[in-house]
Amino acid sequence: MVTAANLLAFAAFADGKFAQAFPTFGSERMGAPVASFVRIDKEKIRLRSQIYEPDIVIVQDSTLFGAIDPLNGLKKGGLIIVNTKKEPEELGIDRKFSVRTIPATSIAMEIFKRPIPNTVILGAFAGITGEISMGAVKEAIQKRFEARIAKLNIEAAERAYKMVKG
Amino acid sequence: MQKFIEGSRAVAEFVGMCRPDVISAYPITPQTHIVEELAQIVADGELKSQFINVESEFAAASVVLGASATGARTYTATSSQGLLLMAEVLYNIAGMRLPIVLTCANRAVSAPISIWNDHQDSISVRDSGWIQLYAEDNQDAADMHIQAYKIAEDNDILLPVMVCMDGFILTHSFEPVDVPSPDEVDAFLPKFNPEIYLTAKNPLSLGLMAPPDSYMETRFALFKTLEESKEKIVKTAREFKKTFGRSSGELVEHYKIDGADTVLVCMGSIAGTVKVVVDELRQGGKKVGLLKIRCHRPFPEEEIKKALSKAKNIAIVEKAVSMGLGGVLATEIKAVLPDTNARAGVSNFIIGLGGRDITKKDIVNIVDKTVSGPVENEFVNINLSLLDE
Amino acid sequence: MKATKVLVGRPGTTVANKTGSWRTFYPVLDNEKCKSCGLCALYCPEGCIIVEEQPGQKKKKYTPDLDFCKGCSLCAAICPAKAIEMKEEEK
Numbered sequence: 001m002v003t004a005a006n007l008l009a010f011a012a013f014a015d016g017k018f019a020q021a022f023p024t025f026g027s028e029r030m031g032a033p034v035a036s037f038v039r040i041d042k043e044k045i046r047l048r049s050q051i052y053e054p055d056i057v058i059v060q061d062s063t064l065f066g067a068i069d070p071l072n073g074l075k076k077g078g079l080i081i082v083n084t085k086k087e088p089e090e091l092g093i094d095r096k097f098s099v100r101t102i103p104a105t106s107i108a109m110e111i112f113k114r115p116i117p118n119t120v121i122l123g124a125f126a127g128i129t130g131e132i133s134m135g136a137v138k139e140a141i142q143k144r145f146e147a148r149i150a151k152l153n154i155e156a157a158e159r160a161y162k163m164v165k166g
Numbered sequence: 167m168q169k170f171i172e173g174s175r176a177v178a179e180f181v182g183m184c185r186p187d188v189i190s191a192y193p194i195t196p197q198t199h200i201v202e203e204l205a206q207i208v209a210d211g212e213l214k215s216q217f218i219n220v221e222s223e224f225a226a227a228s229v230v231l232g233a234s235a236t237g238a239r240t241y242t243a244t245s246s247q248g249l250l251l252m253a254e255v256l257y258n259i260a261g262m263r264l265p266i267v268l269t270c271a272n273r274a275v276s277a278p279i280s281i282w283n284d285h286q287d288s289i290s291v292r293d294s295g296w297i298q299l300y301a302e303d304n305q306d307a308a309d310m311h312i313q314a315y316k317i318a319e320d321n322d323i324l325l326p327v328m329v330c331m332d333g334f335i336l337t338h339s340f341e342p343v344d345v346p347s348p349d350e351v352d353a354f355l356p357k358f359n360p361e362i363y364l365t366a367k368n369p370l371s372l373g374l375m376a377p378p379d380s381y382m383e384t385r386f387a388l389f390k391t392l393e394e395s396k397e398k399i400v401k402t403a404r405e406f407k408k409t410f411g412r413s414s415g416e417l418v419e420h421y422k423i424d425g426a427d428t429v430l431v432c433m434g435s436i437a438g439t440v441k442v443v444v445d446e447l448r449q450g451g452k453k454v455g456l457l458k459i460r461c462h463r464p465f466p467e468e469e470i471k472k473a474l475s476k477a478k479n480i481a482i483v484e485k486a487v488s489m490g491l492g493g494v495l496a497t498e499i500k501a502v503l504p505d506t507n508a509r510a511g512v513s514n515f516i517i518g519l520g521g522r523d524i525t526k527k528d529i530v531n532i533v534d535k536t537v538s539g540p541v542e543n544e545f546v547n548i549n550l551s552l553l554d555e
Numbered sequence: 556m557k558a559t560k561v562l563v564g565r566p567g568t569t570v571a572n573k574t575g576s577w578r579t580f581y582p583v584l585d586n587e588k589c590k591s592c593g594l595c596a597l598y599c600p601e602g603c604i605i606v607e608e609q610p611g612q613k614k615k616k617y618t619p620d621l622d623f624c625k626g627c628s629l630c631a632a633i634c635p636a637k638a639i640e641m642k643e644e645e646k
Contacts, residue, residue: 006172006340013170013342022339046303046438048335049525061577063644085645105579105643115579278562554557 005036123157174199196333227255237363246273260295265318282521417466426455578626588638
């Protein structure tokens with residue numbers, strides 16, 4: 001999640017925008033529930049508070065729906081991207097929100113043989129929102145990972161991008 | 167070159183370009199990423215420096231003290247209990263006039279244990295004789311280190327500098343940072359060239375005992391030099407602006423103070439959020455401004471007096487408390503404001519202790535409360551249900 | 556004024572605070588295949604495989620406690636009888 005947020009913000013930066021990414025600062029164990037925040041703007045970002053009214057929420061682990069309410073504060077008409085094998089209608093989310101789903105963990109298992117959905121979700125985000133370009137997603141991935149791992153992650157992002165574009 | 171990096175990485179890269187000869191640190195959250203990144207830079211051979219691993223912050227401070235006394239450029243970083251464990255050595259460093267640069271990744275102090283941000287750690291050692299600078303964002307924090315060495319190593323100054331950056335809020339945030347080239351930093355920052363240092367060729371003793379007939383003079387000299395360093399801090403900030411084209415202020419920074427009835431005063435990353443609120447309130451016709459304290463020690467008394475001279479209402483918003491008295495910055499500012507009339511409209515707020523999030527709404531509420539009457543030592547957003555009945 | 560509720564801890568909170576809500580995979584143990592060797596319970600880093608005697612049987616019954624299981628898959632990896640299968644969590 002922390003990685004996904006940083007990659008997302010980096011991609012926005014690579015697209016020439018201002019961006020800011022920060023985690024909620026807890027004990028950082030890989031896989032533990034954690035929220036990360038990203039702001040993207042045309043202007044320099046000065047605000048330091050957490051985000052209480054997001055435009056977009058990415059739910060990287062759909063099993064968290066029971067533990068916390070990831071939609072708390074989401075603006076009316078806001079977008080939710082959920083990592084799940086289910087279809088949007090099956091999630092029973094309020095119709096005032098726009099819901100998209102992506103089976104990111106399944107795709108990650110196929111490509112990495114491990115449940116690390118970060119870059120799959122990044123590709124899906126680029127495809128659904130258009131807020132970041134695929135070129136920038138690739139740049140962010142290449143910056144973050146060594147060549148061999150980067151190649152797999154780009155494959156993961158592209159697969160998700162194509163999937164959401166239908 | 168614009169890079170999108172973590173605050174800690176930015177500080178590590180900038181410190182690396184200052185080419186410290188000796189680095190010693192002990193890991194503590196949220197300082198850890200800074201020294202991990204520096205250790206990596208040294209291990210990768212990008213920086214020729216002695217990175218000395220130690221068993222405690224006390225040892226880390228002692229190592230840089232000894233190294234600095236030999237004329238080496240030195241660096242260390244810590245947080246919270248780590249800074250407090252260093253406290254004894256911090257006083258020695260300042261007393262011996264060693265120009266060490268230290269990053270304090272600001273974190274609350276135990277008990278109860280909190281790894282999250284406030285300013286109680288660095289505030290607690292404000293009287294040690296160190297220059298203390300507070301960073302607003304990651305660019306600012308990184309830039310301050312280059313300036314810190316230039317200020318510290320001036321042979322007329324020779325004082326240690328503590329760069330304070332909010333733990334997690336800055337250290338763990340990713341945002342764009344303009345990273346200079348090593349050549350640009352070399353051109354700005356001259357080599358450390360002390361007149362007095364330990365060498366076998368010319369044996370000396372440093373850190374001596376001073377009996378009652380001479381101790382006080384050393385403290386007087388330290389006090390005076392801190393005052394004199396203000397000029398050097400301003401000069402360095404101006405040179406930096408001229409060379410690199412950016413500034414985060416000098417001793418203080420004015421933000422829309424002209425014509426402001428209400429002025430907020432704060433230090434560190436909260437200034438970013440306050441600036442956003444000031445902009446929004448100004449758009450709504452409210453005359454609000456911000457005075458950011460960039461340098462807390464030496465205390466910019468004259469600059470504060472001048473900046474606040476026309477304000478009807480003043481809100482001092484801070485992340486530390488002098489237990490048994492109140493807000494530290496508030497107490498200091500009240501002490502330097504000219505007369506009781508000027509002080510009548512001063513309110514002070516304690517906010518964000520132990521990492522409690524600070525929202526725009528919190529700042530708006532602070533402005534409203536300040537306008538409607540002086541408030542003293544208000545702890546913002548206290549949850550009374552957590553207290554015993 | 557005191558903040559006892561914050562400053563004083565009471566025992567047993569790790570039992571009350573269920574930490575099994577955020578795994579990706581969960582173990583399913585096939586009692587038929589199980590040889591009752593006990594390795595899964597020994598290796599489980601959370602100590603959350605419940606071991607019970609079964610009346611009239613030598614074989615013990617092993618049940619992963621999903622209130623605390625993090626889905627690490629060590630039990631499935633160590634099981635010599637391949638009696639534990641990891642399934643993807645879907646809530």
